[in-house]
Structure formats: structure tokens, C-alpha cells
Amino acid sequence: MSSGRTLPLSSAAGASGQRLLRYTLAERVNHWIATLSYIYLLLTGLAFWSPYLFWLVIFSGGGPAARFWHPWVGLLFTASVLYMYALWRGDMLLTPADLVWRRSVLSYIRNEDEHLPPVGRFNMGQKQFFWLMLGGGVLLALSGFGLWFVDALPWSLRYLRYLAIFLHVVFALATIGGFIVHVYMGTAVVRGGFTSILRGEVSAGWARLHHRLWYDQVTGASSRKK
Amino acid sequence: MSQATLRIRKMSGHAGPVPGAGTQRELQVCKLIDVTTCIGCKACEVACLEWNALPYRETLFENTYQTMPETAWNFWNLIKFNEYERPDGSLMWLMRKDQCMHCAEPGCLAACPADAAIVQYANGVVDFQQDHCIGCGYCVSGCPFNIPKFNSSTKKVFKCTFCSDRVSEGLEPACIKACPSGCLHFGTKDDMKELAAQRASQLREHFGFPNAGVYDPPGVGGTGVIYVLHDASNPEQYGGLPKNPAIPWVVKLWKGPVKWLGNLAIAGGIIAVTLHYLRYGAKIVKEDNRAEGGQP
Ligand code: HEM
Ligand code: SF4
Ligand code: SF4
Numbered sequence: 001m002s003s004g005r006t007l008p009l010s011s012a013a014g015a016s017g018q019r020l021l022r023y024t025l026a027e028r029v030n031h032w033i034a035t036l037s038y039i040y041l042l043l044t045g046l047a048f049w050s051p052y053l054f055w056l057v058i059f060s061g062g063g064p065a066a067r068f069w070h071p072w073v074g075l076l077f078t079a080s081v082l083y084m085y086a087l088w089r090g091d092m093l094l095t096p097a098d099l100v101w102r103r104s105v106l107s108y109i110r111n112e113d114e115h116l117p118p119v120g121r122f123n124m125g126q127k128q129f130f131w132l133m134l135g136g137g138v139l140l141a142l143s144g145f146g147l148w149f150v151d152a153l154p155w156s157l158r159y160l161r162y163l164a165i166f167l168h169v170v171f172a173l174a175t176i177g178g179f180i181v182h183v184y185m186g187t188a189v190v191r192g193g194f195t196s197i198l199r200g201e202v203s204a205g206w207a208r209l210h211h212r213l214w215y216d217q218v219t220g221a222s223s224r225k226k
Numbered sequence: 227m228s229q230a231t232l233r234i235r236k237m238s239g240h241a242g243p244v245p246g247a248g249t250q251r252e253l254q255v256c257k258l259i260d261v262t263t264c265i266g267c268k269a270c271e272v273a274c275l276e277w278n279a280l281p282y283r284e285t286l287f288e289n290t291y292q293t294m295p296e297t298a299w300n301f302w303n304l305i306k307f308n309e310y311e312r313p314d315g316s317l318m319w320l321m322r323k324d325q326c327m328h329c330a331e332p333g334c335l336a337a338c339p340a341d342a343a344i345v346q347y348a349n350g351v352v353d354f355q356q357d358h359c360i361g362c363g364y365c366v367s368g369c370p371f372n373i374p375k376f377n378s379s380t381k382k383v384f385k386c387t388f389c390s391d392r393v394s395e396g397l398e399p400a401c402i403k404a405c406p407s408g409c410l411h412f413g414t415k416d417d418m419k420e421l422a423a424q425r426a427s428q429l430r431e432h433f434g435f436p437n438a439g440v441y442d443p444p445g446v447g448g449t450g451v452i453y454v455l456h457d458a459s460n461p462e463q464y465g466g467l468p469k470n471p472a473i474p475w476v477v478k479l480w481k482g483p484v485k486w487l488g489n490l491a492i493a494g495g496i497i498a499v500t501l502h503y504l505r506y507g508a509k510i511v512k513e514d515n516r517a518e519g520g521q522p
Binding site: 017047048049050051054057063064066067068109110111113114147149150151155158161162163165166169170173176177180181184188189190191192203204205206208209210 | 296339340341358360361363364366367376378381383477479484485488489492502506507509510511512513514515516
């Protein structure tokens with residue numbers, strides 16, 4: 001069993017000891033490549049961002065090494081979000097169910113999940129985070145190229161470099177905002193979520209509470225209509 | 227500068243005040259380049275290469291006398307040659323010594339993220355410390371004069387040092403020393419400004435250059451290198467000397483408001499999720515929720 005922590009399993013519910021596969025091994029490995037590379041980019045990027053955080057370069061072997069590796073790790077990150085797109089794009093499109101769910105988003109924030117309409121494999125917040133990271137990953141790579149090869153742009157094209165700096169900073173900040181919420185939700189709030197992205201499994205109750213339509217789909221449950 | 231620390235403050239057995247008491251020493255150094263008397267001999271180019279022991283760089287011939295199109299990481303001092311056609315159709319050379327301007331408000335320094343990779347000394351000289359440089363190239367974006375140049379094999383940036391090693395010992399920079407025509411001058415900023423103003427008025431009044439003037443652009447707080455130009459109303463014709471140089475507004479925005487807003491947003495995000503947790507905590511799954519989840 002994969003659960004590192006005990007979910008309040010109830011025997012009354014019969015099949016509720018059942019575990020469902022939520023993430024395949026490929027999905028999990030890819031997620032952790034994205035996470036680790038993002039954290040590296042975040043720490044080195046923040047070091048360049050503020051003199052008060054420049055000390056963060058100690059984690060990557062000093063300033064020149066941080067500057068050397070940041071773009072390469074960036075490529076790895078972008079590659080992983082592109083692969084994520086290949087894996088999840090079907091599940092990440094907004095559906096009518098998401099729009100219904102959105103009206104009750106306050107209930108979601110207040111942890112009154114019983115009042116929420118059912119959603120599929122991902123809820124709207126997760127989908128938005130996915131698109132943010134995909135767009136961010138691509139645009140950070142594009143703008144990053146403008147910064148990477150310092151002497152590639154001639155003086156007459158300097159405005160491209162200015163643009164690249166600006167876009168890089170803006171998209172880094174946008175992804176950081178998403179990242180904070182994502183990490184917080186995935187570890188502190190949605191208990192069981194962190195285990196699922198580590199070992200791939202969730203309990204049936206978890207799936208029913210958070211992703212009812214997905215639960216119905218993978219279990220073939222006919223308890224409710226889609 | 228070092229001698230300034232040895233000025234005498236008190237003296238034993240001395241009648242009256244210490245000699246020199248109350249006087250002040252002007253620390254700001256300045257190069258004055260009088261382009262109207264430059265003869266294009268390139269002695270300064272050679273002197274710069276020699277004093278700074280810069281490795282050989284191939285020249286690039288582009289149908290002009292100019293050694294190469296722009297300064298390079300190992301070529302910090304370049305005479306820009308420009309052919310100018312007078313209204314009467316005759317030709318005239320406009321030659322300008324191009325190098326770091328040693329801005330009072332240096333854009334390179336404002337943009338640099340690395341601790342002490344760029345410093346400005348009390349005498350106004352802006353100097354790169356390559357051992358602290360991380361090779362990001364932000365200084366290239368910060369400079370309005372296209373001066374910092376990247377060496378892609380060492381990943382460090384270089385430019386004119388104002389011969390800070392010579393100046394700190396009381397010597398003039400090597401280019402000044404080598405100039406045979408007297409077009410390059412070195413001294414305090416105040417003295418050079420006065421000399422420049424004198425020369426400009428001479429050009430206006432006696433040489434038929436009504437637009438002659440001094441180039442000491444206020445957009446970067448004034449510079450440690452100032453020019454006397456025959457036509458100060460059009461500095462661009464001297465090989466692209468910007469008319470109103472300033473730190474690019476994108477760089478100011480990025481290092482100013484964007485930085486503060488970004489810091490606020492990051493801190494705000496962390497505070498917000500912390501407060502959320504304190505108020506609402508975790509979502510608890512009840513395994514016997516068959517009937518509830520998703521039922522409005
Ligand atoms: C393929 C993707 C990426 C490439 C090629 C790339 C490249 C670069 C380059 C060349 C720089 C210039 C500064 C330096 O390295 O010293 C930079 C700065 C930076 N990068 Fe990236 N990067 C990428 C992705 C990311 C991501 C995903 C983040 C998100 C955290 C990020 C955050 C930053 C930050 C915060 C800075 C500093 C901006 C500043 O100084 O204001 N980068 N990046
Ligand atoms: S390349 Fe070096 S000197 Fe230039 S901004 Fe980056 S760290 Fe500073
Ligand atoms: S001319 Fe450029 S490199 Fe020189 S001090 Fe000014 S901004 Fe810096």
C-alpha cells in the first residue's frame with residue numbers, strides 16, 4: 001500500500017478500502033522532473049532577482065555556476081511541461097462541469113467540499129495552474145533565449161533584449177504565484193494529494209470527494225449520471 | 227586618493243592653523259575629449275591595448291579608417307570615423323574616441339545582480355570586477371552607450387577601466403598620455419568642464435561652428451568622459467553618440483517598481499496561504515462519503 005499516512009478508512013462503506021491509480025509512473029516521474037527543475041530555477045532566479053537573496057547561489061555552486069546552469073535546467077523544465085501537455089492535455093480542457101464548479105469556488109476555499117458540484121480528473125484551479133505553467137514554461141524559455149547568449153543580439157536589436165528581460169521577470173512572477181498556491185494545496189490542504197503524486201494512488205473516498213466524475217469514470221460506477 | 231588620507235589634521239608645536247586647513251580636494255576625475263582636434267592617429271587605441279595588456283584582436287575593414295565596427299571585450303578604446311558632408315558639399319572627418327563614459331549614474335551598475343561585480347569609486351570611475359561577475363550580461367542592457375562587452379569563452383564582461391590602476395597612483399590614463407595632438411585632457415571634473423566650455427565658445431566665436439558645445443549628458447547624471455563637439459545639437463553623427471542617453475526605461479521599471487511589486491506579491495502569496503491554513507486547515511476525506519461528495 002502506498003499511503004504513508006492513514007486516511008480515516010471506514011469499514012461501513014464496504015469498498016472504501018479500495019485504492020485507485022491516479023497517476024502513472026511516467027506521469028509521476030515527469031511531475032518530479034518539473035518540480036525539481038522548477039525549484040532549481042526558482043532558487044537561482046531569485047538569487048539574480050534580489051541582492052538580498054544573492055546568497056542563494058551557494059546552493060548551486062556560486063554565481064557563475066548558477067548562471068551557467070539556469071538556462072540548461074530551464075530547458076529541462078520546459079521539456080517536462082511540454083511532455084506534461086502531451087500526457088494531460090485531454091484532461092485539462094475546461095468543461096461545462098468546471099464552469100458550474102466555479103460558481104461554488106468559495107465553498108472550495110472554505111473547505112466545504114460537500115457543497116461542490118462534481119468535477120472530472122482535475123478541477124478548474126488545477127487546470128488553470130497547468131495552463132499557467134505550460135504558457136509560462138514556453139514563454140520563459142523563449143525570453144530566456146534572449147538573455148542566454150549575451151553577445152548574440154547586436155546593438156541595433158537591443159530592444160529585443162529589453163523585452164526578453166521584462167517578459168522573463170513577469171512570467172517568472174506569474175508562475176511563482178501559481179507555484180505557491182499549488183504547493184500549498186498539494187501538501188497542506190488536499191491531504192492525500194501529495195501521496196498520490198508520489199506513489200500514484202488515492203483512496204476511493206478521496207476520489208469521490210474531490211473528483212467525482214473521474215471516480216465514476218474509472219470505477220465504472222453508475223451511481224450518478226455524468 | 228591614497229595621498230588624501232595623509233593630509234595633516236593636527237601638528238605639534240605649530241603656530242597658527244595647519245597649512246591647507248579648510249581647503250578641499252576635488253576627487254572627481256574626468257577625461258576631456260576635444261573631437262575638433264583629434265587627428266585620427268589611433269595612438270590612444272594602441273596605448274590602451276599596451277597598458278592593459280589586451281590580447282590581439284583582428285581588425286575588421288569596412289571601407290573606413292575605423293579599426294573595427296565597435297569596441298570589444300579586448301578592445302576598449304576605438305576611434306569612430308565618420309565622413310560628414312558640409313552644406314557646401316565639401317567633406318569633413320568627424321572622429322570620436324569611443325569608450326566607457328564613466329556615468330555618474332551608471333546603468334550597467336544599476337542592472338547588475340552580482341555582489342560587487344561593478345563598483346564606482348569615489349573619484350567617479352566605474353570599474354568591473356571580473357572575479358565577482360557571473361556573466362549574465364545584464365550590464366549590456368543597462369548601458370546606454372553599448373560599452374560592456376562579453377567574452378563568451380570566459381563568460382566575463384570587460385570595458386575601459388579609466389586606467390584606475392594608473393589614476394590611483396596619480397598618473398593620467400594611458401590614452402591621454404599617448405595623445406600627440408593635445409585633443410585628450412585629464413583632470414578634475416570641474417577643471418575639465420571649464421576647459422571644455424572655453425574651447426566650445428572659442429569654436430562658436432572664432433571658428434564658425436555656431437552649434438559647438440560640450441557633451442556631458444544629464445540623463446546619466448553627467449559623465450566622467452566629456453566631449454567638445456563641433457555640433458553638439460547632433461551628437462548622433464559622431465558614430466552614434468546618443469543625444470539624450472539615459473538608463474533604458476525598461477531597466478528602470480524592472481529594477482524599480484517591478485521588483486517591489488514582485489516582492490510584495492510573493493510575500494503576500496505566502497502570507498495568504500498561511501492565513502488560509504490557520505483559518506480553514508486541511509480538507510478531510512471521510513471514506514464513507516458515498517452519498518455526499520458531489521451531491522448538491
Ligand atoms: C527554458 C527556460 C529558461 C531559460 C532558458 C532561462 C534563462 C534565464 C537567463 C539566461 C536569465 C538571465 C539571468 C541569469 O541567468 O543570470 C534568467 C533569469 C531569471 N530567471 Fe530564467 N530561464 C528559464 C526558466 C525560468 C523559470 C521557469 C523561472 C521560474 C522561477 C525563471 C526565473 C528567473 C528569474 C527570477 C530570473 C532573474 C530575473 C531578474 O534578475 O530580475 N527562469 N533566466
Ligand atoms: S555580466 Fe557580470 S558585470 Fe555584467 S551585469 Fe552580469 S554579473 Fe554584472
Ligand atoms: S558608459 Fe556604460 S559601461 Fe560605462 S559607466 Fe556608463 S553605463 Fe556603465
